[in-house]
Amino acid sequence: MAFDTHAAANPLAPEWLAVPGDANALHPGLWSRTVERRDGELVVGGVSAAELAARYGTPVYIVDEVDARERATEVRSALVGAFERVGGSAKVYYAGKAFLSIEVARWMSEAGLNIDVCSGGELAVAVAAGVAPERLGFHGNNKSLAEIDRAVSLGIGAIIIDSVQEIERVAEAAARHGRVQSVRLRVNSGVHAHTHAFLATAHEDQKFGIGLAAAADAAARIRSHASLNFLGLHCHIGSQIFGADGFAESAARLLAVHTELLAGGPVPELNLGGGFGIAYTSVDDPTPIEELAETIAQTVAAGCAELGIPLPVVAFEPGRAIIGRAGLTLYTAGTTKDVPVAFQDDGETAIRRYVSVDGGMSDNARLALYGADYSVRIAGRQSVAPAELVRIAGKHCESGDIVVDADYLPGDVAPGDLLAVPATGAYCWSLASNYNHVGRPAVIAVRDGASRVIVRGETEHDLLMRDAAYEGADA
The missing domain is CATH 2.40.37.10 (Lyase, Ornithine Decarboxylase; Chain A, domain 1)
Known part of the structure; x- marks a missing residue:
């Protein structure tokens, strides 16, 4: 017996997928604004x-292009504005891994965003776009010696240290070029994003970063090098995340370690990464960036007040939220x-x-x-x-x-x-x-x-x- 697919939902369809009243209709949450x-x-x-x-x-x-530029401006404005309202400041990087070309790098730069890159190729694209090296952050769990050397020689704004071994590599490159290189230390907060296992990047059993328990020793090693400038901690809890709970919990855990590190010297920044989700289907309901920004800013401000520490500059790295739709x-x-x-x-x-x-x-x-x-x-x-x-x-x-x-x-x-x-x-x-x-x-x-x-x-x-x-x- 064959099922009449005209009479009701096809039983082969996933439960979340409803039969549309009009199969030509464009769900406004999925498409760019000019569609x-x-x-x-x-x-x-x-x-x-x-x-x-x-x-x-x-x-x-x-x-x-209009949609991409507008979202870049809106995401930056939401994050910067939310932290200004709690007496702090925010720094926003466009996550180049989402999609990077010379033209897109220029759009992001013109919207006031910095750019994060995670390979020599992405670095080359950003530089070719005319983005000032000091506005770039360099990620990666296995940066080559050549990539590190080039990034340092260009005067890159920050290198995100992903392992203890990388501390010495970056320090040596910076000393060789006569520079003091600013670095962040990537840590795993232990917060698990509600997403696919391959997209969740803050659990302990994975290739990125080091555990929070090892952060103090790693920061001390960074500070032992005159050629390095320690900016603070970095954490990325995953991708395609709806809601602010994961970011809030991760921030709370990072602030506890951030406070400990202040005893050894300045810790001017805290980078909470990116991962803000978008809608791919009619049932996806991503949290608006304005709401996310307000919740995260209030959480960080309250945490700093409770710990009795000044608000650091809080950095973010959205990519999909800007270029996806x-x-x-x-x-x-x-x-x-x-x-x-x-x-x-x-x-x-x-x-x-x-x-x-x-x-x-x-x-x-x-x-x-x-x-x-x-x-x-x-x-x-x-x-x-x-x-x-x-x-x-x-x-x-x-x-x-x-x-x-x-x-x-x-x-x-x-x-x-x-x-x-x-x-x-x-x-x-x-x-x-x-x-x-x-x-x-x-x-x-x-x-x-x-x-x-x-x-x-x-x-x-x-x-x-x-x-x-x-x-x-x-x-």
Whole structure:
């Protein structure tokens, strides 16, 4: 017996996914601010999806410049303002790992944000963008000697010490260049973020930082070097976090150690990291940044008052909260396939419609890595067809190559349809690969009815040129 997917929710759908009243509707919490439908067609930054697909091909990443710039300004204003109201100050870094290009680095810098980088490549991008080195922070659990040397030689604002061994490496580089290098010490607060295990980064059994119990000894070693300037502690409790409870608890634990460290000298800063979440589906309900900022500021201020210590400068490193919703990815549907799936012991089945697109896990690895949920809409037209459960599959030779695990689209979705997946601005391009020798898509910025390439897409020629056996490859 086949289940009638037109009559009710498809039993194969996850419990949280409701049948939409209109499968064309754009949930306002998922899309960038300039996205709308005009005559049924999706438009972003004043440019239609069809025009973007025709000009640049698919798959293609689209970044709403207005949205990205506005969110950068709003996030900074919320955090800085909240701490000013409690008599303190805040410093905001854009987490470059979410998505970094020369153009985006310039947007962030112009919005007044510093930038954190975690590799020599990200450092090179920020420098190429003209960001002053003193406005950069350098992360990483295994920075190479060459990366440390370059960062110090440039006069980077802060290096985040991730291990005891790194103290000596940074100190030696700073002494060699005749500099006093400012450093932060990354610690694990023991606070577990409510997120995927691979995204929770403050528990003890993981590669980042050192335990809080070891912080005093590490800080003393840092202070023993004349070539190092100890700024304070750094902690990052995870990513895609809703609510302020985890940040508040982590701050309280860090402040206790921060107070102990004051006995040995100045500790001017406290860095609470980033990880503020965004909505990827209609049921996600992220805490507004203004509310997060107020709660964290009040918690830190109260903690400092109780401990009888001055408020440090409190630093943050948001990335996804700024660039995530500013991005979307356009795909073209290639094939559709209705697959009967048993959902009852008696053999009753329902239909899951697979819609395969011209991208996949090479341009969005997050579902394969984390089981991340996404949403999808037809971008090139509207339809009055009843909603059908779909799974958006990629073109790669992997059964786990899924872009959107479950959503509802009009039942007449067909080959050639242009599809849009929202909230792909963070950790999609930055995690992209060449699996199956597929070129990474271009990144297109849109604003005020105009579009431009900010990262060129890769061609087959680009891929072949890296193969030393290719006759046309550079020697």
